Amino acid sequence: MKVYYDDAADAIYIELNNVEPDGVIESDNGINLDTDSEGRIVGIEILNASKKIDLSSLLTYSFEVKKKVV
Structure with a gap:
C-alpha cells in the first residue's frame, strides 16, 4: 500500500x-x-482531504490482523 498527498489539489x-x-x-x-x-x-x-481527515495521521499507521493472512 502507498499513500500519496498532492497539496496543490488537496487530494490523497x-x-x-x-x-x-x-x-x-x-x-x-x-x-x-x-x-x-x-x-x-x-x-x-x-478530495479536499485536509477538510476530511487530519493529514498528520497519514504518517502514523497501525493495524491489527484478526485472520492469518499468509
Missing part, C-alpha cells in the same frame, strides 16, 4: 496494490474508489 490517493485501475466509483462527497476489471477496489481518492 491510497494505492492498495499495483493493479492499474479499470473503473471508478464516484461519490458526491469527494471520495472515489478505483476498481479493477473484476470490480475489486484498488485505490481510494479523497
